[in-house]
Amino acid sequence: MAIIEVRNLSINYLTDNGTALRAVEDVSLSLEQGHSLGLVGESGCGKTTAMLGLLRLLPAEGRIVSGEVWYGGVDLMRISEREMQKYRWSKMSIVFQGAMNALNPVRKVGDQIAEAILLHEDVDKATASRRVGGLLETVGIIPEMAGQYPHQYSGGMRQRAMTAMALACSPDILIADEPTTALDVMIQAQILNLLQRLQKELDLSIILVTHDLGVVAEICDDVLVMYGGKTAEYASVDVIYNDPLHPYTQRLMQAFPDIDNPTSTLASIPGFPPPLDALPPGCRFEPRCHLRSEICSAENPPLVEVKPDHYVACHQVKG
């Protein structure tokens, strides 16, 4: 049963001179309860924007152009801001990329976590405090640290504290935006183990935004590959790794070091992602594509279900 369904989400950013950058275009996804989805792509491909859009947390220049986000029988794009505030954190929470400044530096960490609890649930302060202690323990931080300030935490601890805070109201969905970037390998492993454990124990549904394919391989059930703001390929993790059909996905897999074949040379994809204010009329990957033909520069390929539960947006791939 899908816990959340996104249909045709499109998001623009307005620039100073009025032009619109098409940051996310026509992205759809469906997340089953207890599953995790990896949202993969290069930096700037729109994955973070899409997630911010889901929670309606875009910056001032952001505009949600169209789309539906179905959760619990409600289209989250149609409700008022006040209604949305009730959904935020209690149903869906997010752990931001690079939690350096994501915690308020002049308030104690414990207070900030308790704040979320007190906001969405009808409990007293003492109960909230106890839960804060429990949450911190879950992520491997001693409860006494609740009375400390963010600058007294190490980088990894802050990331874990943010994760604890994201779980404070037992949400259905956790969005983790680049949870392992800028952390050393040991901490990365910790965080990933944590996420896996939470998924199992709490039946938590996770959307993991990352450009790190290794992470995706470890804990995701499904993968959505984004390029230039659009969906390139969408399938289960096994299919993506063993049978990637979109040329971009194929190159990504090639660029990823294979532990079984350490001597093969790493391939990188030449060229750069398209500038969002000067998008080509055809396929956005076409300039860098190794399979391109004439139609590719003329027409945008639609997302097609070429095999059961395997979606690809490429003219060269037929069902």
Place this chain on the structure above:
Amino acid sequence: MEQFKEIWGTFRRRPIGILGGLMLFSVVFIAIFAPWLAPYDPDEKIDVEPGDLLAPPDAEHLLGRDDAGKDVLSQLIYGARVSLTVGFVASFMAMFIGTTVGLVAGYYGGRIGNALMRLVDFLLVIPDLPLMLVFISMWGRGLWKIILVIGLLGWTYTARLVRSQVLSIKERQFVMRARALGASNFRIIMRHIFPQVLPIILAETVLSVSGAIIAESSLSFLGLGDPMLISWGMMLNFAFERAISRMAWWFLLPPGFAIVWVSLGLVLMGSTLEEIVNPRLKSHHLFDPRKMMALVTGMGSRTEVKG
């Protein structure tokens, strides 16, 4: 040079800044062409009758007459010269000192830098107007003394500003390169660092001129201006002492409004320049959320989206 063209280009499109510039230049114009614009010569000795003292405005004296029977409008026009002169000269002096101190403190750092910054901190803590009062009352009145006093106390803010800019600039690539090529310190400062800091200094200078003009007017109002010259502050001093009981608003208000006019013009110009030179492009998170959703719900203007 390129960056100045850029700055001018952006400035041209900011109506508030342009308005400020016009306000300023109108006064500069008046000051320069004072002898041709003023209906009377304030220094000229005239015969007055008792009825002429503090006479209200009429056809021959558009702003009436002061307590000595002289034309207020002419004094106002000539007063522009003194106020503007003090303002600009004192301010440039302060800028010069401040920039030098800031460049040295920022570039050389270490003991010199620290010592200079301690000096800045000292001066910042000591209250300005009382110090100026004490100086002038001990030293005597005079145009240059006022300029010096204002200039010597006004450089601290610039010094701090310049220093913090230099600190961030000197770590940049092109400076490292210049050093590696063996350029002398002086050359590096003048040819590489200074041009980068100049736009900010200029924006700051415009603002500081307004501060200097106000400082001069305050000192003159309190009776410490150059007794040989008319400035707006001095006019207000006389007006306050002698005209307040008669409520001679034509003498009391125009000099003050003149100060406000110039000051406002400078502040508008300066703030605009500052914004251009030092942009804070970050948008913040608490804007109206309905804008974000407008296209989906269909309740916003569609003209926002082009292309």
Place this chain on the structure above:
Amino acid sequence: MQRSDYLIRKTFFALATLVVVIVFNFLLFRILPGDPVKIIVRSPRLTREAKEKLTADFGLDKPIWLDAERLGEGDLAGAFDTQFTAYVRALLRGNLGISFRSRRDVAEVLAERVWRTVVLVATGEILALVFGLAFGLVAAWRRGTRLDTTILLWALFSWGLPTFFLGIILLILARGHLPIGGMVIPGLKPEDGWDYWIDVGKHLILPTLTMTIVYTSSYVMIMRSSVVEVLSEDYILTAKAKGLNTFQILRDHALKNAMLPMVTMVALNLGYTVGGVIQVETVFSWPGIGRLMYKAVMQRDYPVLQGTFLLLAVSVIAANLLADLLYSVMDPRVKTE
């Protein structure tokens, strides 16, 4: 602990500045040509006893800095028996000299008037802070809208207005409706109880209003830019993601962070505040320290001038130190400096 480090450093700096101010104060009146102190001794207005006392108190018959002769003789203690040490000693005893004009003890005159200025400054500052905070917050939150532009323009306008001129305008406008000069109607005394205090209150309105308007302008601008900076920080997005509404975000996350630069600003503004008080007291004839200084300048009453300057400078230094203390308490990050 590191916070005490910070405080020790700031206290040391305050004391050092104090020393510099004292030395400067001393020098100014001794070194300049036409040494005014010597003038006293020749002034026909003072009695002989007064002159002798002054000479004794301030060592006017001794060398200024250092007695080179006695130093040469190895008499270290005697070498420092100079005007400067006499001055410092007198200072420590609270002796600030005698007013040329009134022949009263300068310290006494100051003590009398101090509270009048304090009342004025305190009321003005508190009101200005409250308004500055409120308007700055609103302007930042509604950044880019007409409300913001209006508030900003108003702040810029009143910032560019000379304090004394604002006072004059208010004086002209309020004439006939509010008392425009002095502190109290002649004849009323504190013994008259409520009547006295109400009258003082009435006289306080215009000067306080002037101060408030002038100070609010800079606080509005600082608060506004501070809040705008804070509102673009990541933790505000986190707060929003948690489901807090705008009011809650402003109150629980933005305010405290935005107020930190305000504390520094109040401190930095103090010198400017003092300048304002001198002007306001002069325009409204409010009998405080500011007006005293003005009169001392006009009447060339150098001991009073010296005394007021010292008092004002010391107040600003002390207030700055207080602000540093307050800042260190408010910002939990002040552990490393």
